[in-house]
Amino acid sequence: MPTQTPCPPHAPAAPAPTPVAAPTPVAAPSVEPAPSRLDVAGRLLSLLRDVTTEPRPDNRLEALTLAVAADLPVLLWGEPGIGKTAALTQLADSLGLPLTTVIASVHEPSDFSGLPVVGDDPAEQGVPMAPPDWAVRLVRAGRGLLFLDELSTAPPAVQAALLRLVLERRIGALTLPPGVRIVAAANPRSSAADGWELSPPLANRFVHLQWTHDHEVVVRGLGGTWPRATLPRLDPAKLAEAVDFARRAVCGLLAARPKLVHQLPSSEARRGGAWPSPRSWETTLTLVAFATAAGSSRDVLSLLVRGAVGDGPGLELLASLDRMDLPDPETLLADPAGAELPERGDLRQAVLDGVVAAVRARPDRARWDAAWALLVRALETGAPDLVVVPATTLASLRRDDWDVPAAIERLAGVVTLSRRADRAADRAATRNAPTAKAGR
Structure with missing residues (x-):
């Protein structure tokens, strides 16, 4: 048998070598690229545009916001470069409304009336009028400020197409939602680029506000702080009273002055502004x-009323509003000692004239005496010259059986002095007349 050679014992396995971590690469220092010259210019522009606002009394701005709150189309008239567009931009930002600017003069009439789109079966479905993209965006947003700029440079065909937009708020097949307000701007024809006069139907749909610059506002605004436009705070407790007051004021004036209901101006220039019509009187009632x-001031109300129906009818309405607050002559005659008369001279004169007219309409000894007592009170609390005409008229109403009241003595000096002054003025005019004729 062959001899088996014993196998040598196995040697222990060598330990596995410990892995050596790879050296961490050292990142090269990052070097930001130097800003380009345009980037630096952009930063400077950003700083220039960084402005703030502050609450500041401004009658024109308050009138604009009040008309916007009333959902009435407003047209700002002013020379180029005085800040009409900037005011509308700031108004939209302050109210949180997206601003949509449409330059009326660069659009075709179909851009406002709609483009016809032929459907599958025009005989059955008709041909719809497709609105422009800006109108679709306004409808989708549900709110916004639509700014129709350069209105006075729009040709007559475009102005005709704008009639439905301004009055009915329709563009093509779309209707603007209630949350959209309409404001326009225009330059006077003398300073407009190829300008046109506004057509009477379009002009009569707007509240016209004259937009001028205020030196202090411009200086402070260029310093970085502009006035803040805010919607007016309407008192919920006064809503019904305000509607009743407006209706009584407008209806009372038109009942007494029926010719003011509709007055189309004769000149073309005036037809392109504010003038009275049933439509503009409805606008005035709302304002x-x-x-x-x-609780707006009289100055703000004056801007709005005159911007709706024109200066003449507007001033008549303002005077009528003042008379509505005057005390009743019968109340004054019942208690002359406790009568409270207006402070303003024109209103006080109207009250005294009304008292004398009431005595003339129903002459009575007691009422006549009460009127004299009231004139004495007016003399003690106001300008003496205001009682001259009422006292003279009241004296002419005396009956033969009526005793002269003691109050007349207190007024006699004022009336006599006034008559002397009138006679002196007449004599001076007579003396100067020959001199004036000789110098001609």
């Missing part, structure tokens, strides 16, 4: 109600 509920 008076909103101004009353907001």
Whole structure:
């Protein structure tokens, strides 16, 4: 048998070598690229545009926001470069409304009336009028400020197409939602680029506000702080009272002055502004109600009323509003000692004239005496010259059996002095007349 050679014992396995970590690469220091010259210019522009706002009394801005709150189309008139567009941009930002600017003069009439789109079966479905993209965006947003710029440079055909947009708020087949407000801007024809006069139907749909610059506002705004536009605060407790007051004011004036209901101006230039019509009187009634509920000042109300129906009818309405707050003559005659007369001279004169007219309408000894007592009170609490005409008229109403009241003695000096002044003025005019004729 062959001899088996014993196998040598196995040697122990060598330990596995410990892995050596790879050296961490050292990142090269990052070097930011130097800003380009345009980037630096952009930063400077950003700093220039970084402005703030502050609450500041501004009658024009308050009138604009009040008309916007009343959902009435507003047209800002002003020379180029005085900040109409900037005011609308700031108004939209303050109210949180997206601003949509449409340059009326660069659009075709179909852009406002709609483009016809032929469907599958026009005989059955008709041909719809497709609205422009900006109108679709406004409808989708449900709210916004539509700014119709350069209105006075729009040709007559475009102005005709805008009639339905401004009055009915329709563009093609779309109707703007209630959350969209309409404001326009225009330059006077003398300073407009190839300008046109506004057509009377379009002009009569707007509240016209004259937009001028204020030196202090411009200086402070260029310093970085502009006035803040805020919607008026309407008092919920005064809403019904405001509507009643506005209706009484407008209806009372038109009942007494029926010719003011509709007055189309004779000149072309005036037809392109504010003038009275049933439509603009309805606008005025709305503005008076909103101004009353907001507690707006007389200056703001004057801007709005005159911007709706024109200066003449607007001033007549303002005078009528003043007379509505005057005390009843019968109340004053019942208690002349406790009567409270207006401070303003024109209103006080109207009250005294009304009292004398009431005595003339129903003459009575007691009422005649009460009117004299009221004139004495007016003499003690106001300008003496205001009682001259009422006292003279009241004296002419005396009956033979009426004794002269003691109050007349207190007024006699004022009336006599006034008559002497009138006679002196007449004599001076007579003396100067020959001199004036000789110098001709």
